[in-house]
Amino acid sequence: MTAAATDKRRVILNAALRVFARQGFHTCRVSDIADEAGVAYGLVYHYFSSKEEILDTLFLDRWDVMLAAIADADASDRSPREKLHAIAAFIVDSYGRDPELMKVIIVEVTRAANTFGRTHLAKIREAYAGIAAIVSAAQRDGAFRDDITPEFAAQAFYGSVEQVLTGWIFETGPVDASELERAKTQIVQTICRGLERT
Amino acid sequence: MTAAATDKRRVILNAALRVFARQGFHTCRVSDIADEAGVAYGLVYHYFSSKEEILDTLFLDRWDVMLAAIADADASDRSPREKLHAIAAFIVDSYGRDPELMKVIIVEVTRAANTFGRTHLAKIREAYAGIAAIVSAAQRDGAFRDDITPEFAAQAFYGSVEQVLTGWIFETGPVDASELERAKTQIVQTICRGLERT
């Protein structure tokens, strides 16, 4: 694939991202993506085999980065609270850097497991499992109490983060850096105080 | 409207619920609903003006009951933790009683605010506001610390509950009574320990 071809692929991908964020995956037409990209309709099918494959690509590229961030946090020698802070920070900063991408991932994939996300359930579950592993290790160390199951703790943690992002996405829109920081701290405070031994 | 007509309306509503739960709102056809109800295609349009109106009805009927449950909890003279427990119990028990209804509400409305739920954002927000009001009152009483905003606490609480239900919906399926109880306790433990003064 030539350099120009790689660029056009990216142009289409970025255009699709904007269109999905604006209109939603189900509501938009492939021609909207082509128009947004300034490209002929057929070219979209030169680079992608279907409308779904475009969303797949957007999701998987980003989700793999997140799974790596979770694995990194787990592998570090920081405290459990710091590990969870690193994960919350990664997700929240992802929103700060590219709100449209996070909107599409959350709204069209993560929270749409019924229609589209079903394909990606396993990938999504990997994230929960990574967080649960951190909690589980913390319980073995004695840093976290063990009356909450790691799986449940992971759901509460991830659910809180996602709910905060959802609030920004649908109510307040993009948000300044200080609010991003405040959110990370509040999430980690609330959840970790509930998990740590006192 | 005759008694028989009211019944048919319910038959269609229940059929739609099963179909939405099974196939998703966007993926199913109105003819699937008619078939499931054992009724002619056109009759659906005798009772409802559109496919969306059916989903609207299912959502609003249930959501209003939930808003009432939140208001009741708030009005009672129980402790903040007990109030939040009552709300978690209401939502979790709703799932226990009718998993299909909760699946449709969460997957097709609450978590689909982009396409469909946009219409109901205000209604959904009322629930957050009700929970935030309980937290806010607890902070004034001194029962809860005030370094977490009530809005944030509401998001963490509601997000945790919804994430647990989502896990049941997409991974484990219907769940027995003891697991329901365990979930209520763990949610309230985790979140309240993070909010209460120590």
Place this chain on the structure above:
DNA sequence: TGCAACACTGACTGACCAGTCAATCGGGAG
């Protein structure tokens, strides 16, 4: 310069499906 090979175009097709409507049914009032 010529000729692959790939990038790119956009009109077209086939399938799908929400919503309409004209026709039929059925039961209660007179």
Place this chain on the structure above:
DNA sequence: CTCCCGATTGACTGGTCAGTCAGTGTTGCA
């Protein structure tokens, strides 16, 4: 019994849109 009106039927229509394809540009290599 008959008339009326709401309940019920399902074939049909109009519009939409994902994906195809036959063709035209472009580039770079021999």
